[in-house]
Amino acid sequence: MPAKGVQVPHGTDIRIEGVRLALGDDPPMPVLGGVDLHVPAGTVAAIVGPSGCGKSTLLDVVAGLAAPDAGSISGADSVALMPQRDALMPWLTLRANIALGAELASAPRDDVGRRADEAIARLGLTGFADHYPHALSGGMRQRAALARTLLAARPAWLLDEPFGALDALTRTGMHDVLRDLMREVRPTVLLVTHDIAEAVALADRVLVAGPRPMAIVADIDAGDGADPAHAADAVMSALRTAGALA
Amino acid sequence: MSRRRLRRLLPVLILPLLAIAAWQVAIWVAAPREWMLPSPAAVAGAGWEARERLWFHAQWTLMISVIALIISAAVGAALAYVIARSRMARLAIYPWVIVSQVIPLVALAPLLVLWLPPFAAILVLAVLMSIFPVIVAGVDGLGAAHPDLIRATRGLGASEGWTWMHVRVPAALPRLFTGLRMAAVFVVSGAVVGELVASDRGLGALTRLSAGQFETPLTFAAVVLLALIGLGLFGAIAVAERLALPWTRRPTRPRS
Numbered sequence: 022m023p024a025k026g027v028q029v030p031h032g033t034d035i036r037i038e039g040v041r042l043a044l045g046d047d048p049p050m051p052v053l054g055g056v057d058l059h060v061p062a063g064t065v066a067a068i069v070g071p072s073g074c075g076k077s078t079l080l081d082v083v084a085g086l087a088a089p090d091a092g093s094i095s096g097a098d099s100v101a102l103m104p105q106r107d108a109l110m111p112w113l114t115l116r117a118n119i120a121l122g123a124e125l126a127s128a129p130r131d132d133v134g135r136r137a138d139e140a141i142a143r144l145g146l147t148g149f150a151d152h153y154p155h156a157l158s159g160g161m162r163q164r165a166a167l168a169r170t171l172l173a174a175r176p177a178w179l180l181d182e183p184f185g186a187l188d189a190l191t192r193t194g195m196h197d198v199l200r201d202l203m204r205e206v207r208p209t210v211l212l213v214t215h216d217i218a219e220a221v222a223l224a225d226r227v228l229v230a231g232p233r234p235m236a237i238v239a240d241i242d243a244g245d246g247a248d249p250a251h252a253a254d255a256v257m258s259a260l261r262t263a264g265a266l267a
Numbered sequence: 268m269s270r271r272r273l274r275r276l277l278p279v280l281i282l283p284l285l286a287i288a289a290w291q292v293a294i295w296v297a298a299p300r301e302w303m304l305p306s307p308a309a310v311a312g313a314g315w316e317a318r319e320r321l322w323f324h325a326q327w328t329l330m331i332s333v334i335a336l337i338i339s340a341a342v343g344a345a346l347a348y349v350i351a352r353s354r355m356a357r358l359a360i361y362p363w364v365i366v367s368q369v370i371p372l373v374a375l376a377p378l379l380v381l382w383l384p385p386f387a388a389i390l391v392l393a394v395l396m397s398i399f400p401v402i403v404a405g406v407d408g409l410g411a412a413h414p415d416l417i418r419a420t421r422g423l424g425a426s427e428g429w430t431w432m433h434v435r436v437p438a439a440l441p442r443l444f445t446g447l448r449m450a451a452v453f454v455v456s457g458a459v460v461g462e463l464v465a466s467d468r469g470l471g472a473l474t475r476l477s478a479g480q481f482e483t484p485l486t487f488a489a490v491v492l493l494a495l496i497g498l499g500l501f502g503a504i505a506v507a508e509r510l511a512l513p514w515t516r517r518p519t520r521p522r523s
């Protein structure tokens with residue numbers, strides 16, 4: 022179903038150059054050790070790396086929630102960040118949760134409800150709009166979080182292990198949902214995941230992150246022309262070379 | 268009433284029934300004078316006979332307790348917000364809020380009576396004795412929002428201030444209500460202490476007057492009424508909580 026009325030502006034590159042950041046005091050621990058990456062407008066890049074290497078921190082920096090010690094980021098106010106798990110407000114119904122996206126995008130007041138209903142239909146949540154999150158399955162909550170991100174109407178999405186909490190079957194279903202949505206809306210996407218198959222299935226490119234302090238150590242083609250099995254092998258061997266596999 | 272509800276209610280009555288039975292047995296065995304320890308039946312009889320007098324005093328205590336509880340809720344929640352929001356307030360005010368509870372507040376009653384008109388003195392005492400759990404629960408609640416909820420909204424462009432009003436405050440409500448339920452019980456004690464010292468009206472005053480004249484059955488009846496007022500306020504907060512926080516109710520439908 023076409024998402025009429027759900028509009029996301031096109032054409033923002035995500036460009037990060039030489040980003041360094043140390044966290045904590047005495048002594049500050051370097052978490053980002055000079056990260057360079059470029060995601061051209063409308064493409065999808067996945068970041069795969071060991072846990073604790075600084076991926077969430079990097080997304081915070083790109084979203085403008087944390088200031089880097091050095092380096093440059095372009096387009097902080099054009100990204101929408103979706104954290105791990107669904108992060109829906111338990112006290113709001115699904116519709117109100119989704120509408121938050123439009124409210125935060127300063128949509129005109131009488132437009133918010135209409136946009137929320139469109140996104141609800143688009144993500145197959147009709148009939149569940151008045152439920153509270155705790156009454157819904159993980160997959161449904163994740164769809165709602167995607168709908169909220171969609172309504173934020175930002176041209177770039179930062180997805181932080183969005184399906185990490187789902188069972189394998191639901192996760193595969195959510196891959197289809199996200200792929201359709203991305204094909205239609207054409208956002209620029211930076212997707213963090215620890216699932217190599219997920220990265221290869223969803224992304225045009227897979228960026229491999231080394232252990233903390235984080236840097237990008239490999240950039241692997243996983244687009245439509247690439248062989249998925251071959252791309253997955255390349256990701257594995259890059260992780261091994263970086264010493265990211267225990 | 269359905270049989271199931273009856274079966275859920277019965278265990279609640281075990282302890283009071285045992286207590287009344289033990290009380291009655293003590294009367295039979297020790298046969299104390301009625302002004303020392305009246306029998307349960309004597310208390311019930313005296314209570315029924317003096318029902319108008321009891322109601323006159325109960326209204327007063329109930330009114331003071333409700334007003335004081337509303338003040339505690341409003342001022343306590345506001346203070347909790349300021350303490351949670353401002354580092355300066357947390358350092359400058361919060362320790363003293365805690366220290367203030369070390370003072371036996373009952374000992375302040377005579378001073379308050381010295382400084383304030385009786386009604387105000389009783390109100391202040393009831394507020395002082397009930398505001399603490401509201402503040403502590405409020406401060407804890409405001410820090411309890413899951414960091415992902417804040418990250419999710421900040422990451423969609425929400426300001427820090429927006430997340431306070433739309434994430435931290437609603438996330439604090441369940442804990443705040445826990446504090447309010449405690450306050451509902453303490454506020455009655457505060458009102459009674461105030462009335463004992465400063466008033467000729469209210470159930471606290473009635474216990475003083477009746478015990479002074481050896482009308483002990485009436486004293487007991489007043490104490491029972493006080494317990495009922497505390498229970499009633501506690502229940503009222505619980506009902507308000509259910510209405511205000513429909514999302515904390517467990518799902519009625521299996522997850523799909």
Ligand SMILES: Nc1ncnc2c1ncn2[C@@H]1O[C@H](COP(=O)(O)OP(=O)(O)O)[C@@H](O)[C@H]1O
Pocket residue numbers: 044045050052071072073074075076077078079233
């Ligand atoms: N505020 C902070 N202060 C100190 N250390 C932090 C802070 N936030 C995160 N870290 C540390 O930074 C590292 C990277 O964290 P994170 O970006 O969440 O990793 P990832 O998302 O790749 O699993 C971790 O070792 C974590 O303990």
Ligand SMILES: [Mg+2]
Pocket residue numbers: 076077078181
């Ligand atoms: Mg992470």
